[in-house]
Every structure is written in structure tokens, then in C-alpha cells.
Amino acid sequence: MARPKEFDKELALDAAIGVFREHGFEGTSAGMLTEAMKIGRQSLYDTFGDKWRLYCAAVARYVEVETRAHLSALRGASRAIDGLGDMMQRVVVEARRPCLGIGSICEFGRRSGELSAIHDAAHASLQAAIVRRVGEAQAAGDVRPDLDPQEAAGFLLGNVAAIRLAARGGADDAHLAALGRLALRALR
């Protein structure tokens, strides 16, 4: 009555991410997780420790993948301003699925050092990459020179969160697109 074929740990983690994105930590039960991950309850505890450790692993992996995607969009275009635009555009297109980063920050604020460390590290590297790109765009004359790159980068990241939150609240695609467009236009 059992299937002792090794399961894919990363695939299972991705499934857990899907549940946590939708229901948060407190709103997720062990049963919801094992069902989505398609593994037995004991395997979950053997492999990931407990619910909190699994949650932290899920947030860490989610944030890592998400950061990589941001960086990839950011660096994909040759012109810096296009990289910034592509990053915002990607967020708009994928905004329908809830963001685990935002969910985690909303649910726990700064209460957990472990979570905060994950967020802070990702935020720092992303912020630095955006700052660099803003500087390049300024040099190319595509972004107002009187803008502080640090502030501009923080502003863009803030608007990434704004787009995702609006989507979670039910905003339609046109509204999300407008948010992305205006955020980028604010740098001109």
C-alpha cells in the first residue's frame, strides 16, 4: 500500500510554496501540504523537519527564484531603461499568483529573525542591481539625472509590491498595466 519511489524534494518544495502563497503560514495545515506535495505525512517531517522549517525553506527558495527572475529581466535588454521596463512588465504579467514574499512580510513583519534575514539579503542584492541599472539609464539619458538611484530603485521595488497587492485585491489587468507604466514613467 506504499510507493517507496524516491520523491523529488525540490518538486515537493515547489508544491508547498504554492500552498503557502495562497493561504499563508497560519492558514496552511499539514494535511493541505501533504496533499499538494503528494507525499506522506511522515516523509514531510523526515525531510523538512517541521512546518516552520518547511515554511522558511519555501520562503527562501521562492525569494531566490523570484530574485533570479528579476535580475534576468533586468539584465536581458541591452539598454538599461528597457531592462527596468522588462522587470516591471514581468511583474505585471505574473501578478495573478500571490507573492509569498509579500505574504510572509505581511504575516510576520519583523517578528522572525530567520525570515527577516532571508528577505533582507534578497532585497539588498536586488536593490543593488536596480541601482546599477538606474545609473546606466541616467548615463544614457533615459532617466532623469536629478534622481537619487537608491531612492529610484526603492521606488521601483515599492511599486512591484504595489502591483502584486493590487492584483491580490482584485484589480484588473488594465489597472495593473497602468501601475507598471506609471512607475516607469516616473523615472523619466
Next chain:
Amino acid sequence: MARPKEFDKELALDAAIGVFREHGFEGTSAGMLTEAMKIGRQSLYDTFGDKWRLYCAAVARYVEVETRAHLSALRGASRAIDGLGDMMQRVVVEARRPCLGIGSICEFGRRSGELSAIHDAAHASLQAAIVRRVGEAQAAGDVRPDLDPQEAAGFLLGNVAAIRLAARGGADDAHLAALGRLALRALR
């Protein structure tokens, strides 16, 4: 061993709001509520029904008060652009306390019709008021005339959320102030 002096229902509700802001719905227990509200357990159920009804009442009241504060700042100044600035400035100053509106949207998305109705109504009235003010500011030459007032208003509201989320994530005051300043400057 009891104190049968009628308790203030509104005061108790405000205390409940304080707990829900910090811990969300799932993260809040009946015990946390009665302790904060300083009423007995049975009084809570007699007066507010159950935890979900209390939560909805808390969100409704929070959103109502918050919307009134926005409108008041918006209308306080004679020049429209100053009203918009005051609104953003107030958000920056009060961003340290978590927002129950954002928390509720993050936690439940569009899953509850009851909650969604509360948010939608408040959002509509606030959006309309900002649209009006943006139009006035355009007429006064303080906001770029090529901006769609609907989109500009949505943009400002999005940045309100961005400021509050950044604060929840641990951003310092200077960062929050920069977010408010840049959002407003984007309309120029």
C-alpha cells in the same frame, strides 16, 4: 468576582483591531482578543457573534476610519496638490502600525465576498475623491495634464500600500519618506 459595568463596545472593537492588525485573523486567538479588549470571553461572543463576525466588524470599522482620515487630509488643504501631498505624508508618518486593510487583502485575497465588499466600497469612494483632486491639481497646473486622473489616483493608492508594506518589512523613516516624495513627484 465580576464587574457588571457596561463596557464600551466601540472601545472593545478598537482593541480587537489592534490585535488583528498585528497578527491577522488566523494568527489571533479568542484569548488574545479578550485580553486586549478587557472583556470576558462570553461577552465577546454575546456582543460580536463569533471570531469571523468580529473580524469583519473590525475590518469594516478600520477601513471606515482610515478612509475618513484619507479624505480629511485630501480636503484639508486649499490647493489640490497639497491635499494629495498631505495624504501621502500622513501615510508616511503613521506607517509604523500595520495596516489591517492590507493584512486582510493579503490573507484572504478575494476569497470572502463579505470582506471584498468592504474593501471595494472604501476603495471606490477613496479613488473617486482622489480623481477629483487630481483633476483640480491639473487645472491649477500642478499636475501634468497628460495624466489620466483615474490612473494617477490608482497609482497614488498603490504607493500608499507600498509605503505601508515597506514599513512592515522594516524600512526606515527616510526610505518611507522618499517613497512618499517620489510618488507625488511622479505626478508633476
Next chain:
DNA sequence: TCCTTTATTGACTGATCATTCCATAATTCG
């Protein structure tokens, strides 16, 4: 003074929760 109103707490119910122990079954490797 007595009665009604209001609030409180203890005891309890039933559900759900995270987590562990253990026996079992399927697969792989020697």
C-alpha cells in the same frame, strides 16, 4: 429591599492541529 440587567468565569464539548511511534510495503542493491 427585591428584581432585572449585564458581565464574568469555570467547566465542558468537539474539532482540529502539529507531531511522533511503529508496523508495513515497495524498491534497489549486493
Next chain:
DNA sequence: CGAATTATGGAATGATCAGTCAATAAAGGA
């Protein structure tokens, strides 16, 4: 074939939870 590995699910534990009932106590009004 036989042994080690790996995943599984039933049973159980102890905790916590939301919510109800009933007895009780304090206050106000007649």
C-alpha cells in the same frame, strides 16, 4: 534471494482552539 533503503499510513498524544452552558456576582431601578 536477501538485506538495506525509503516512503507510507494508522494510531495515538497532547495541545490548542472556537464556541456553549450554566452558575454567579455586581450594579441599577422599582
